[in-house]
Amino acid sequence: MSAVSDRLPTFPWDKLEPYKKTAAAHPDGIVDLSVGTPVDPVPELVQKALIDAADSPGYPTVWGTPALRDAICGWLERRLGAREVTHRHVLPVVGSKELVAWLPTQLGLGPGDRVAYPRLAYPTYEVGARLARAAYETYDDPRDLDPAGLKLLWLNSPSNPTGQVLGKDELTEIVAWARAHGVLVVSDECYLELGWEADPVSVLHPDVNGGSYDGIVAVHSLSKRSNLAGYRAAFIAGDPAVLGPLLEIRKHGGMMTSAPTQAAVVAALGDDAHVHEQRARYAARREALRSALLSHGFRIEHSEASLYLWATRDEPCWTTVAHLAGLGVLVAPGDFYGPAGETFVRVALTATDERIAAAVARL
Numbered sequence: 113m114s115a116v117s118d119r120l121p122t123f124p125w126d127k128l129e130p131y132k133k134t135a136a137a138h139p140d141g142i143v144d145l146s147v148g149t150p151v152d153p154v155p156e157l158v159q160k161a162l163i164d165a166a167d168s169p170g171y172p173t174v175w176g177t178p179a180l181r182d183a184i185c186g187w188l189e190r191r192l193g194a195r196e197v198t199h200r201h202v203l204p205v206v207g208s209k210e211l212v213a214w215l216p217t218q219l220g221l222g223p224g225d226r227v228a229y230p231r232l233a234y235p236t237y238e239v240g241a242r243l244a245r246a247a248y249e250t251y252d253d254p255r256d257l258d259p260a261g262l263k264l265l266w267l268n269s270p271s272n273p274t275g276q277v278l279g280k281d282e283l284t285e286i287v288a289w290a291r292a293h294g295v296l297v298v299s300d301e302c303y304l305e306l307g308w309e310a311d312p313v314s315v316l317h318p319d320v321n322g323g324s325y326d327g328i329v330a331v332h333s334l335s336k337r338s339n340l341a342g343y344r345a346a347f348i349a350g351d352p353a354v355l356g357p358l359l360e361i362r363k364h365g366g367m368m369t370s371a372p373t374q375a376a377v378v379a380a381l382g383d384d385a386h387v388h389e390q391r392a393r394y395a396a397r398r399e400a401l402r403s404a405l406l407s408h409g410f411r412i413e414h415s416e417a418s419l420y421l422w423a424t425r426d427e428p429c430w431t432t433v434a435h436l437a438g439l440g441v442l443v444a445p446g447d448f449y450g451p452a453g454e455t456f457v458r459v460a461l462t463a464t465d466e467r468i469a470a471a472v473a474r475l
Contacts, residue, residue, distance in 0.1 A: 119242045124235060124448045131437040138440025143471040145401075146444045148272075148419055148460035150339040152393060155386035158338060158376045165375035172371040174363045176204040180374045184347050187381040191305070192330075194316040200352040201325060203359055204369045204377070207344035208302055208333040212236045215298065216244035218361050219354075221263050223247075228257055229266035232274055232449045234300070237266050250450060254286055259293035270303040270312050270417030273449045273458040277310040277417050283320045291327050296354065302333040302346075305387060308398065309416035316349060325350045336419055337387050338380040345369065345377045394419060397461045397468045404475040405459065413456075421459040422446075432457045439474040 128146060135142040175181070181199040188194040188202070205211040213236050216227055221244045229237035231250040241248035246264075251257055254265055267286065269278035278286075283299075290297045299315040315321060315328050329350035335341035348355065369377075380386075402412060402421055410423040425432055429445040436443050436457070444460070446453025463471070 119245065120239060128442065131433050132442055134437040135440045135442040140440060140470055143441045143463060143467045145460045145463055145471065146442045148462050150336065150341050150462055151464055152339050152390060154339050157383055158340065158380045161379035162372045162376040165372040168371035172368045172374060174368050175359055176369065176374050179378050180204060183378040183381040184349065188316060188349055192314040192316050195318050195323065197349065201355065202347055202349045203355045204347045204374065206367055206369055208331050208346040209236055211331060211346065211348060213240045213243060216240045216246050216264060218358055219264065221246040224261065225263045226261045227264045228254060228262060230268055230271065231452045232271065233268060234272050235448060255289045259295055262295050265290055265295050265297050267297060267299040269299065269301065270307065272303065272418060273420055273446065273453065274413065274422045275415035275418040275420055277307065277312050280313045280319055283313060283315055287315060287321055287328060296327055298329045298331065300331045302331060303336060303418040305337045306391065306394065306419060307417040308395065312417055327351055329354055334377060334380050337390065339390065340380065343373045343376060345373050394461050397465065400468055400472050401459060401461065404472040408475040419461045422456055423459055424456045426455055429454055429457055441471050441474060
């Protein structure tokens, strides 16, 4: 076991504990804007679907029910503008973090193979490469990478942590570059429905991929759009030549989304109203926090989408974390996402209206 765990970095969130204690000592309590976990209720129609499917004594299938696959296909076409999506193009997964962490291993990558991801990025991209014992590297522009031995190229738009969005033209050029060099593109699009000052585009859109899903896979989650982080509900979509073998591997590994969760996802993907309501909540919180941070002396970069504000006072990120903890506000240090974030903090919008108002008052 130690041989596997020794491949992994120290779990970053443990380093925040002392600052969490400081923030929790505030007379009015902590405002936790660090992890980014949803706090608003699960939509009633989703809860009802889960409850109605609670009597599910049999094993679920890894590929999901036909109704689930239909719902995913329909959503991809309706929301992302994808075309001619069939069941062969989709695969449910047990939350997107599981997929990110284990994808390099399930693709058969190992020593001698390379995985690349953005210079500022979700730490699990690196974890996935480490678990597979593949080499890993970061980029500012993936087209500057040496394609030799590069087997997996992660894109993340909108970005976690920065909220930066890749435009349609840039995505198109990156997909073309990757195809020319035989590199698999996997685009993490979990925040795609949360564009504020930009309208994020999927790699599944025909304007980006030229009407072909060859060599591309998109990752989507219901954690943020539908407050389903506790359900572990996500899916991937794209090249059947990639998804087919993954399905077989995941069958052998028993990586199944629970039957009640599958039913809940069908309900969630079939309803856009609750997504608009949740977006409105986040938009109001974003505007309040953004104004307060700016008035407190912060500068905000990117942040045109996603559930975070990427903020700096041009000082070491842990100095900023300590300063805000003294006000009872906990944020994530930018160096969790790579050395390039050493002077930034990530401020999540995922707190109740009451807690956001408390943070704004303190700032």
